[in-house]
Structures are given as structure tokens and as C-alpha cells.
Amino acid sequence: MNEKQIPLFDAGDRRILAVLFAAGEPLELERLAEGLGVDKAAMRQTLERLRGRLREAGLPFELLELEENVQLATAEEYGDLIRSVLSQKRSTPLSQSAMEVLAIIAYNQPVTRAFVEQIRGVDSSSAVNSLVVRDLVEEAGRLELPGRPIAYRTTANFLRCFGLQSLDDLPDITAAAQAQEQLEQLSLTPADGQGEEP
Known part of the structure; x- marks a missing residue:
């Protein structure tokens, strides 16, 4: 077979690819096999053959096996391209108020909306x-207080978006506050006689 020829994918291959594409996330091998009416051993063999066919065809996809799950994914060599193109399609950035709320939740979690509003002084x-909605914070349960208010915490997506491995990687807020204070003091101090009355 020359490089320009794409190996034929039979109807079973196309069915597997369609299901995995539609799933968009890892799918249990057992569920896939059951849904397509084959046993797990036969499904494993079919997936191995399909993995080879995808590679031979030079398609930008690969089958990933994650323990007892399988996922159709973009081939690793296209990662930089995808990140580059899709980063240009980001949704609108967070507003200043959303960033303030996110910082309050991140540094004090779990917290209620009332706690956030008490710090900010406005409805949040x-x-x-x-x-x-952006999956940066989530409900962390309800507090044992009158009215049983909802407590919020940051999500794994928050860590991913901000390049953090854990909340311990958040910048030290006291150091940032001290630096801000010093900057404010510098801007209020007259420099070398400027601003002084004669």
C-alpha cells in the first residue's frame, strides 16, 4: 500500500469511531463492547487493529486506552497546532468583578456568596x-447555618486554567498586599522637593 492510499475502514470500525467521537471522553470498554454486541476480548482485538489502521492512514487521530476505558483523541503531534488555533477562539475574558470573586473564593474556600459580598460590599x-457556568467554581455543599447557604470552592478546571497543580501554588496574598501598600506609599510621597510649597 503506498502512502497516498488510506486503508479501508470496515463498517465495524466506522461504528466504533462514530461512538468514540460522539462520546468525546473516555468510554468504558465494557460499555462500548456491550453497545456494539461483542465481548470485551473481541473488542480489545478490534481496537488494536483499528489503532494500527489509524496509524497507517496517517490520520490525526489515535485510540487511547486508559485502564478499562478507551478514547478517540487527536494524535500528540498536533497538540501545539490545536492549542495555537483554539486559544484564539477563547470566550470573553473574566470581568474585573468576576476576577475579584474568584480570588476571594480561591483564597478562602469553601465560602458562601454572602461572605464574598461582605468582603466586596456589593451583590456578587x-x-x-x-x-x-465557566466551571471555575462549584458548589461544595451547604453549611450548617440558618438557611443552609451554599458554599463554593474552585474546580480542577480553575487549577488547569491558571496553570496550578494545587491550591498551594497560589501566590502568597500577604506578599502581594504588602507590595501594593509599598507602591501606594511611593506614589503618595513627594519626590525631591516636588509638590512642596515654597
Whole structure:
């Protein structure tokens, strides 16, 4: 077979690829096999053959086996290209108020919306809802207080988006506050006689 020829994918291959593409995430091998009416051993053999066919065809996809799960994924060599192209299609950036709310939640979690509003001094329900929709914060349960208010915490997506491995990697807020204070003092101090009355 020359390089220009794509190996034929039979109907079974196409069915597997269609299901895995539609799933968009790892799918249990047992569920895939059951859904397609074959046993797990036969499914493993079919997936191995399909993995080879995808490689031979030079298609930008690969089959990943993750323990007892399988996923159709983009081949690793296309990672930089995909990140480059898709980063240009990002949704609108977070507003200043959403960033403030996110910082309050990140440094004090789990916290209630009332706690956030007490610190900010303004209604923050819209910002909290926006952060929930973007999967940056999530409900962490309800507190044992009157009204059983919802507590919020950051998500794994928050860590991923901000390049953190854990909350321990958050910048030290006291150091940032001290630096801000020093900057404010410098800007208020007259420099070398400027601003002094004669």
C-alpha cells in the first residue's frame, strides 16, 4: 500500500469511531463492547487493529486506552497546532468583578456568596453564577447555618486554567498586599522637593 492510499475502514470500525467521537471522553470498554454486541476480548482485538489502521492512514487521530476505558483523541503531534488555533477562539475574558470573586473564593474556600459580598460590599450573585457556568467554581455543599447557604470552592478546571497543580501554588496574598501598600506609599510621597510649597 503506498502512502497516498488510506486503508479501508470496515463498517465495524466506522461504528466504533462514530461512538468514540460522539462520546468525546473516555468510554468504558465494557460499555462500548456491550453497545456494539461483542465481548470485551473481541473488542480489545478490534481496537488494536483499528489503532494500527489509524496509524497507517496517517490520520490525526489515535485510540487511547486508559485502564478499562478507551478514547478517540487527536494524535500528540498536533497538540501545539490545536492549542495555537483554539486559544484564539477563547470566550470573553473574566470581568474585573468576576476576577475579584474568584480570588476571594480561591483564597478562602469553601465560602458562601454572602461572605464574598461582605468582603466586596456589593451583590456578587452574577459574578458567582458566571464562574459556575465557566466551571471555575462549584458548589461544595451547604453549611450548617440558618438557611443552609451554599458554599463554593474552585474546580480542577480553575487549577488547569491558571496553570496550578494545587491550591498551594497560589501566590502568597500577604506578599502581594504588602507590595501594593509599598507602591501606594511611593506614589503618595513627594519626590525631591516636588509638590512642596515654597
